[in-house]
Amino acid sequence: MSRELVMYSRSLGCPFITVAKQVLGDYGLSYREILIDQNELARQRVLQWTGFLSVPTLVIADAGSDLPYRDPSPLPAGASPRGIHRGSMITEPSAEQLAAWLVENGFIQESDLE
Helix, strand or coil, X not given: CCEEEEEEECCCCCHHHHXXXXXXXXXXXXXXXXXXXXXXXXXXXXXXXXXXXXXCEEEEEECXXXXXXXXXXXXXXXXXXXXXXXXXXXXXXXXXXXXXXXXXXXXXXXXXXX
16 A cells, blocks of 8 residues: 655644645655644644644655554653654654655655755
8 A cells, every 4th residue: 555644734834834844845745734723633643642732743644544554653751752753753853854754764765865
């Protein structure tokens, strides 16, 4: 089954959302955006996954699913999820962290970074 990117976001932007959208756009990657301020289930998912309402939270999902294709690596209780590569998930990444995560997960090639 093919995989896709799903970005949990919110309708009011923030610098991390702007960065993620810019990086994904720079590499021509498509993604589905789910707004946690308009979808209570999505809000609860992000809170459960990160311990906060941290956006963007990007997940790699099986096509058509909103859930990570495999459970993300756990975070220590109360730890910030910011920029932590969790396998099938990354939250509030910098441009460099997001690009590295995309390479590791096969969405772009190392040569694309140059």
